[in-house]
Amino acid sequence: MAYRKAAFRKPGQAGWLYSLVTGVIALIYFFPVLWMILTAFKTRSDALAIPPKLFFTPTLDNFKSVFFRDTQAGDAVATGFVQYFVNSAFIGGSSVILALIIGTLAAYAFSRYPLKGNDTYMFIILTTRMLPPIVVIIPIFLMFRVTGLSGSYIGIILLYTAFNLPFSIWMMKSFFDDLNPEIEDSARLDGSNDWKVFFRICLPQVLAGLAATAVFALILTWNEFLFALLLTGSDTRTVPVAMANTIGGEIGVDWGLLSAIVSLFLIPVFIVTFVLQKQLLRGVTFGTIRK
Amino acid sequence: MKLSCRSLEKSFGRVKALDGLSFDVPEGAFFALLGPSAAGKTTCLRTICGLDRPDRGTVSVDGEDVTQAPVQGRDLAMVFQSFALYPHLSTEQNLAYPLREAGLPSAEIKSRVGEMGELLRISHALGRKTTQLSGGEQQRVAIGRALIRRPKLLLLDEPLTNLDAKLRDEMRAEFKRLHRDLGITMVYATPDQLEAMTMADTIGVLQNGQITEIGTPDALYATPGSIGVARLVGSPPINLIEATGTGAELDLGFAKIPSDHRAQGALTLGLRPFDIQVADTAKTALLQGRVIVTEPLGDLEIVDVETSGNELKVALRGAQVGQAKPGDLLPLNFDANRLLYFDTKTGLRLDMSPVQN
Numbered sequence: 095m096a097y098r099k100a101a102f103r104k105p106g107q108a109g110w111l112y113s114l115v116t117g118v119i120a121l122i123y124f125f126p127v128l129w130m131i132l133t134a135f136k137t138r139s140d141a142l143a144i145p146p147k148l149f150f151t152p153t154l155d156n157f158k159s160v161f162f163r164d165t166q167a168g169d170a171v172a173t174g175f176v177q178y179f180v181n182s183a184f185i186g187g188s189s190v191i192l193a194l195i196i197g198t199l200a201a202y203a204f205s206r207y208p209l210k211g212n213d214t215y216m217f218i219i220l221t222t223r224m225l226p227p228i229v230v231i232i233p234i235f236l237m238f239r240v241t242g243l244s245g246s247y248i249g250i251i252l253l254y255t256a257f258n259l260p261f262s263i264w265m266m267k268s269f270f271d272d273l274n275p276e277i278e279d280s281a282r283l284d285g286s287n288d289w290k291v292f293f294r295i296c297l298p299q300v301l302a303g304l305a306a307t308a309v310f311a312l313i314l315t316w317n318e319f320l321f322a323l324l325l326t327g328s329d330t331r332t333v334p335v336a337m338a339n340t341i342g343g344e345i346g347v348d349w350g351l352l353s354a355i356v357s358l359f360l361i362p363v364f365i366v367t368f369v370l371q372k373q374l375l376r377g378v379t380f381g382t383i384r385k
Numbered sequence: 386m387k388l389s390c391r392s393l394e395k396s397f398g399r400v401k402a403l404d405g406l407s408f409d410v411p412e413g414a415f416f417a418l419l420g421p422s423a424a425g426k427t428t429c430l431r432t433i434c435g436l437d438r439p440d441r442g443t444v445s446v447d448g449e450d451v452t453q454a455p456v457q458g459r460d461l462a463m464v465f466q467s468f469a470l471y472p473h474l475s476t477e478q479n480l481a482y483p484l485r486e487a488g489l490p491s492a493e494i495k496s497r498v499g500e501m502g503e504l505l506r507i508s509h510a511l512g513r514k515t516t517q518l519s520g521g522e523q524q525r526v527a528i529g530r531a532l533i534r535r536p537k538l539l540l541l542d543e544p545l546t547n548l549d550a551k552l553r554d555e556m557r558a559e560f561k562r563l564h565r566d567l568g569i570t571m572v573y574a575t576p577d578q579l580e581a582m583t584m585a586d587t588i589g590v591l592q593n594g595q596i597t598e599i600g601t602p603d604a605l606y607a608t609p610g611s612i613g614v615a616r617l618v619g620s621p622p623i624n625l626i627e628a629t630g631t632g633a634e635l636d637l638g639f640a641k642i643p644s645d646h647r648a649q650g651a652l653t654l655g656l657r658p659f660d661i662q663v664a665d666t667a668k669t670a671l672l673q674g675r676v677i678v679t680e681p682l683g684d685l686e687i688v689d690v691e692t693s694g695n696e697l698k699v700a701l702r703g704a705q706v707g708q709a710k711p712g713d714l715l716p717l718n719f720d721a722n723r724l725l726y727f728d729t730k731t732g733l734r735l736d737m738s739p740v741q742n
Binding site: 276287290298301 | 456530534
């Protein structure tokens with residue numbers, strides 16, 4: 095009676111072998127980010143060294159030159175990157191908040207007061223996301239020129255809001271669909287009108303979903319390049335566009351500088367994701383576990 | 386509060402949930418809506434409280450037509466099958482919610498929440514989120530939240546369905562106690578005849594969106610108006626026997642009993658398991674039954690016997706418990722006076738007093 099003992103694995107704990115394999119895979123995934131962060135602290139010669147250097151004397155020069163450029167006279171001139179970071183944060187933040195507000199209200203309506211042909215409307219909303227951005231960019235560019243929205247904050251914020259709306263609606267609708275409607279009925283019987291039912295009963299139950307939607311929308315908007323390239327002006331330029339502008343020139347790609355910009359650029363997304371992590375996990379697994 | 390429903394109709398697409406439903410509930414009554422699932426119980430309650438509007442018919446409270454009145458203003462509360470507690474709020478906040486909506490001062494709210502916690506024995510859980518409570522505690526919070534506004538009418542939609550058997554027994558007594566102490570009118574929807582029989586003073590039997598019979602639990606048990614109601618009420622379920630009337634006699638298959646001439650042709654007879662007894666000797670027995678299964682329940686035992694093609698449930702009590710073994714031949718007697726007569730075609734009960742022998 096020889097049972098194979100190894101076939102039995104206790105749930106709730108992983109052996110060191112499984113942890114090690116997972117660790118290796120995680121390292122492979124994280125390596126590009128790690129390498130980029132390392133590069134940000136390297137001098138130009140260290141960054142281009144062959145074979146690549148894992149150990150080197152770190153320098154903060156790259157971070158300095160993100161914000162200041164030395165002129166030939168030896169003066170430090172601001173590069174405008176402070177403005178670009180502010181732009182990215184303002185444009186990304188505003189459009190995500192707008193998309194969440196409109197998307198959540200629309201999703202609640204689609205979920206609780208379905209129209210005739212509700213699914214068709216939901217599908218039509220999604221079709222706008224089926225077109226590749228490169229296809230729609232030219233008409234949008236022309237429209238922005240005619241309406242004077244080109245280069246303005248309001249233009250790019252509106253565009254990103256429209257860009258984030260479809261999946262905000264889809265995601266939030268699925269969260270509302272998962273709520274028990276008897277809870278809302280109960281609130282009505284307890285004397286709440288429709289507004290209170292929405293704000294005090296429904297919304298608090300989908301906070302996790304709201305957080306998940308916000309993070310996804312923020313990451314998409316934060317990293318968006320194509321629309322920002324063509325539709326922002328020098329005052330409203332976002333970081334991805336400004337970053338692309340540093341590539342090229344007589345000395346080729348300055349990898350150290352680029353890595354420093356990207357490292358700084360990652361920080362806000364890291365923070366937001368980290369703060370919302372707990373909500374995010376609940377958000378993406380919402381509805382898969384029945385209580 | 387007196388409640389009156391008049392010929393309520395409500396359809397969802399092609400499905401008729403309510404089909405001319407009418408009944409009255411007098412002030413202070415404990416009224417049970419007893420019916421199988423999908424009979425329209427929930428729709429009926431939702432129509433009474435205004436969450437659903439009927440296609441036709443009226444709901445009136447104390448003589449006033451409230452069919453089209455908004456949900457929020459009605460002086461009634463409802464306990465849902467799923468409890469429908471606010472998951473993001475604590476027990477205390479759940480209980481306080483209706484009072485806050487009513488705009489009561491916070492001192493008043495605090496004292497009432499405390500009172501309700503005492504009454505329903507959930508004081509220890511006031512600070513906790515309702516998702517951390519046990520099923521029984523959640524149920525109490527749901528009842529507390531419904532009662533805290535002191536409504537004149539309480540609607541309960543299968544409130545015990547999601548509880549385990551032991552808790553259900555406890556909560557039945559609890560509901561009776563609450564009804565007696567608070568004296569409010571209650572309408573209680575349930576598919577479980579035991580709940581309806583034990584708690585209600587009046588039962589309305591709801592079948593296919595209609596009230597088919599209204600009566601006290603005793604009346605529904607003793608003289609059900611139709612085969613359907615007879616089946617729904619009583620546990621173990623009633624024995625239904627196909628019989629043929631042949632003039633002076635009624636042939637039950639396993640026994641013949643004297644009859645007057647009204648019982649002609651095919652009939653269905655109802656016989657409660659408690660109306661069949663074990664005979665002292667085989668000679669005095671009306672029939673012999675072969676034991677198939679026994680279900681001992683302490684001082685009660687349900688025995689399934691087979692006799693001439695019929696299967697009967699027999700309830701044994703006292704010294705008879707534990708005597709029958711599967712395969713035994715059991716000599717049985719029954720009281721012909723206790724037989725219920727039903728028209729096999731229409732299913733309605735025939736008012737026939739059996740002939741004395």
